Amino acid sequence: xxxxxxxxxxxxxxxxxxxxxxxxxxxxGDRLLKVYVWVIIAWLFLPIxxxxxxxxxxxxxxxxxxxxxxxxxxxxxxxxxxxxTAAVGNSLRIALLATLITTxxxxxxxxxxGRYRFRGQGATNLVIFAAIASPELVMGASLLSxxxxxxxxxxxxxxxxxxxxxSLSFVAITVRARVIGLDRSVEEAARDLxxxxxxxxxxxxxxxxxxxxxxxxxxxxxxxxxDFVITQFTSGSLQTFPLWIWGATRMGIPPxxxxxxxxxxAIGVAVAVVNTLTARRRT
Amino acid sequence: xxxxxxxxxxLPGGLWLLIFLVVPMVFMxxxxxxEGDMLNGFVQTFNLSTYGDALAQxxxxxxxxxxYGLMGTAVSIALAYPMAYWIAFKGGARKSTYxxxxxxxxxxxxxxxxxxxxxxxxxxxxxxxxxxSMSLVPGDFHVLQTTVAVIGGLxxxxxxxxxLPIYVALERVDPRVVEAAQDxxxxxxxxxxxxxxxxxxxxVFAGVLMTFVPMTADYVNAxxxxxxxxxxxxxxxxxxxxxxxxxxxAAALSFTLMAAMLIGIFAYARALGTENVLEAAAR
Numbered sequence: 001x002x003x004x005x006x007x008x009x010x011x012x013x014x015x016x017x018x019x020x021x022x023x024x025x026x027x028x029g030d031r032l033l034k035v036y037v038w039v040i041i042a043w044l045f046l047p048i049x050x051x052x053x054x055x056x057x058x059x060x061x062x063x064x065x066x067x068x069x070x071x072x073x074x075x076x077x078x079x080x081x082x083x084x085t086a087a088v089g090n091s092l093r094i095a096l097l098a099t100l101i102t103t104x105x106x107x108x109x110x111x112x113x114g115r116y117r118f119r120g121q122g123a124t125n126l127v128i129f130a131a132i133a134s135p136e137l138v139m140g141a142s143l144l145s146x147x148x149x150x151x152x153x154x155x156x157x158x159x160x161x162x163x164x165x166x167s168l169s170f171v172a173i174t175v176r177a178r179v180i181g182l183d184r185s186v187e188e189a190a191r192d193l194x195x196x197x198x199x200x201x202x203x204x205x206x207x208x209x210x211x212x213x214x215x216x217x218x219x220x221x222x223x224x225x226x227d228f229v230i231t232q233f234t235s236g237s238l239q240t241f242p243l244w245i246w247g248a249t250r251m252g253i254p255p256x257x258x259x260x261x262x263x264x265x266a267i268g269v270a271v272a273v274v275n276t277l278t279a280r281r282r283t
Numbered sequence: 284x285x286x287x288x289x290x291x292x293x294l295p296g297g298l299w300l301l302i303f304l305v306v307p308m309v310f311m312x313x314x315x316x317x318e319g320d321m322l323n324g325f326v327q328t329f330n331l332s333t334y335g336d337a338l339a340q341x342x343x344x345x346x347x348x349x350x351y352g353l354m355g356t357a358v359s360i361a362l363a364y365p366m367a368y369w370i371a372f373k374g375g376a377r378k379s380t381y382x383x384x385x386x387x388x389x390x391x392x393x394x395x396x397x398x399x400x401x402x403x404x405x406x407x408x409x410x411x412x413x414x415x416s417m418s419l420v421p422g423d424f425h426v427l428q429t430t431v432a433v434i435g436g437l438x439x440x441x442x443x444x445x446x447l448p449i450y451v452a453l454e455r456v457d458p459r460v461v462e463a464a465q466d467x468x469x470x471x472x473x474x475x476x477x478x479x480x481x482x483x484x485x486x487v488f489a490g491v492l493m494t495f496v497p498m499t500a501d502y503v504n505a506x507x508x509x510x511x512x513x514x515x516x517x518x519x520x521x522x523x524x525x526x527x528x529x530x531x532x533a534a535a536l537s538f539t540l541m542a543a544m545l546i547g548i549f550a551y552a553r554a555l556g557t558e559n560v561l562e563a564a565a566r
Contacts, residue, residue, distance in 0.1 A: 033369040037381070040366055044388045044442070047399030050409070051391060054402070065402050066412075109296035116289035124293060126549075127300050129557040132564050133492055133548045134304075134541075135500030137517050141537035142307035144524060145314045165303045168296055170564060177565040226392040228503060233524065242394045249398055249507060261395045268390030276383055 048265065055258035062252035074255040081256060087239040088260055094156065094240065095224040098163035103217040106168050110175025110212070114182075131169040139166060140233030147234070154236035162234040163224040170223065171216035178212025211279055218275060222268060308541065315534035325530060333535045341519050341536060348515040351430075352499030355437040356445075359494050360487060362438065363445035367486075368479075370446075371453035382450065382566070385443050397436055397507045404432060404508070428510030436504035441497055445490035448563035452486025453479070489559035492551050496544055516540060 054064050058071035079085050113124065131139075143162055147154050186208070190200045228242040235243060241264075245257055315333060319325035338345070370381045388396065403410055404426040414420045426432050456479055464474040502517030509515075516536065523533035 030369070030373055033365055034373070037366050037369050040362065040442075041381075041384050043439070044385065047396045047403060047439075048388055048391050050399045050403055051395060065405050065408055067409075105295040105299060108292040112289040112292035116292075118289040120293075121289075124297060125557055125561070126552060127297075127304065129552055129560060130545070130548060131300060131304055132560060133496060133544075133551075135497050135544060137500040137502065137520060138537055138541040138544060139304065139307075141520060141524060141533065142311040142541070143303060145311040145530070145534055146303075146307035148530060149310045149314060161303055164299060168299060172296060173561045173565045177562070222390060226389065228392065228394045232521070242392045245392065245394050245398060246503075246506075249401070253398060257395070261391055264392075265390045269387055272383060272387065272390070276379060 051258050052262045052265075055255050055262050057255055057258075059255060062254075064253055064255050064258070074259055078256055078259060081254065083239060084241075084244050084254075084256060084260070087244040088241045090156070090238060091225050091241040094159050094163060095221050098160050098167065098224045099217055099221045101160070102164045102167045102171050102220040103213060105164075106171025106216055106220070107175050107209075107213050109168070109172035110216075111179055111209075113172065114176040114179025128169040128172055131166065132173075136166065136227075136229035137233075140230040143230070144233045154234050155238050158234040158236070159231055159238060159240070162230045163220075163227060166227070166230060167220035167223045170219050171213075174216040174219065175209060175212045178209045182208055215275065215279070218271060225264065308538075311534050311538050311541070314530050315538050317531050319531075321528045330531075333531045334539065337532045337535045338539065341516060344514055344516045344519050345539075347513075348499045348517065351434055351437060351505075351515065352495045354434050355441070355498045356491055356495040358434065358438050359442055359445040360490065363442060363449055363490065364483075364487070367446050367449035367453055371450050371456075372458075378454075382447075385446055389443070393440060394503060394507075397440065397503055400432075400436060400439065401427065401507050427508060428513070430509075430513060433505050433509040433513045433515075436508045437498045437501060440501075440504065441494045444493040444497070447566055448489035448493060448559060449483060449486040451563045451566070452483045452489075452559070456482045485555060485559045486563070488551070488555055489563055492548065492560060493563070496548070500540060500544070 054067075055074060056070050056072065057064055057067055058069040058073070059066075060068065109124075109128075112118070113121065113128075140162065143158070143165075144154070146152075147158055152158065182205070187200055187204050190204045191197075195203065226242060227240075228246065231240055232243060232246070239247075241260065245253060248254070248257070313327065314325070316327065316329045316331060317325040318328045318330050318333075370378055374381050402408055405411070406425050406427065407415075411420070411424065411426065415422055415424070460482075461474055461478055464478045465471075469477065499515075500517050502515055502521050505513045505515040505518055506521075520533055520537045520540070523529045523536065527533075
């Protein structure tokens with residue numbers, strides 16, 4: 001729609017009404033706006049660039065703030081802080097388990113919301129909406145109140161519970177969007193040709209909603225591995241990567257953190273780019 | 284069976300949301316009316332005076348958080364609108380690439396990005412040290428531990444949540460409607476203020492909800508970039524829960540925050556519906 005708009009419209013419109021003086025100014029405005037967009041993108045990436053670069057900093061003191069020269073030595077000393085390594089391990093384990101649970105139950109929810117009209121649908125939508133709109137602090141504080149009151153010890157399991165909670169809604173609505181966009185006649189065709197409900201689902205419906213499920217799973221993983229606030233409230237003495245960084249902020253962050261952050265970022269970017277490219281080819 | 288299908292699909296996710304989102308809020312209310320301390324345990328006394336005491340004691344932080352949230356949201360609208368506008372109308376075939384660029388920073392943990400800003404803005408850091416050595420700013424000039432640093436951090440961290448919903452709303456504006464306005468000799472400015480802007484307002488409102496709520500409840504930015512004068516209500520709640528273990532006070536404060544937020548969130552849902560936020564979040 002707007003792809004054609006940008007490629008053909010400016011020239012076409014200009015030719016239609018050559019007498020209008022506003023056109024050249026507006027094109028200058030567009031160009032300025034483009035510069036502005038790139039300035040904001042640069043601003044969004046500035047602290048990330050700093051993170052990447054300072055993983056190569058030959059720093060001697062505890063505070064890795066000023067550039068001392070290039071080195072690769074931190075890459076060979078990634079495991080210098082056993083607690084940091086353990087924290088990253090915890091983050092990965094939590095993210096994998098939470099993503100698995102969230103993807104399964106979130107996909108089921110998305111199917112129900114996208115496919116059926118049922119009593120209680122509005123209420124379900126409202127709860128999902130509230131789960132997205134509620135601040136993490138409130139969710140973390142109320143979960144901790146629940147765990148304190150019921151005597152549940154906080155740790156790995158409670159963090160997984162919390163992570164499933166906040167990513168569930170995102171997976172459900174991502175799948176829902178995909179389900180609503182489905183062409184139902186394909187499923188009807190499968191059934192007319194004698195496929196059972198079960199076969200139709202696995203051979204026809206599921207492959208069609210799979211891109212939504214994959215995007216939802218990726219989102220759940222990204223939300224989980226980066227989460228700080230809810231994790232802090234529900235983790236007890238368990239450490240995760242973001243929690244370890246928060247704890248180390250006052251003493252100074254070692255370059256190993258920069259490298260681990262860079263690695264997670266690189267993997268995330270690679271997966272996101274592949275997902276965008278394959279999604280584009282599918283449609 | 285067919286009629287039960289949506290309920291069976293929704294059951295696991297629905298139970299998860301019920302047990303870990305709705306029920307904990309009741310427990311938070313219960314904890315807030317308990318009395319006692321860590322040593323002797325807490326007793327349910329339905330004591331409401333904690334609310335009065337806590338609110339009187341932390342009124343400043345409550346008001347400050349609301350103020351920071353409002354300021355941050357206003358700055359975010361100003362920064363995000365032109366960007367969303369350009370991507371939606373002039374992004375052409377690269378629209379999804381620009382959106383991806385806006386979202387990629389999320390692959391670095393929110394805490395790590397904020398810590399990165401702390402390094403960048405440090406008194407002897409990369410940005411200020413050169414300015415100071417050239418005497419462009421006085422030697423005691425500092426950015427960290429100021430209101431500007433905290434609001435800047437809030438805007439930085441939540442800007443994508445403003446860009447996305449505005450973009451979704453603008454992208455849906457049919458270019459032919461704008462052309463119609465221009466064909467009817469609406470000047471460019473009026474075509475914008477009378478056609479495009481009103482059509483994009485639902486996106487702006489969704490963005491306000493998605494930035495104001497988390498900004499007001501944030502404690503990471505104030506904790507890392509701010510000083511003692513910038514303490515927000517989130518910092519107080521976090522300290523009372525996790526450091527002081529004064530659960531009744533902590534629960535009373537977070538319950539008040541939650542009540543205020545939920546009233547706002549449900550008023551929003553009632554007035555504008557949940558679809559704009561759900562669609563933006565499904566991206």
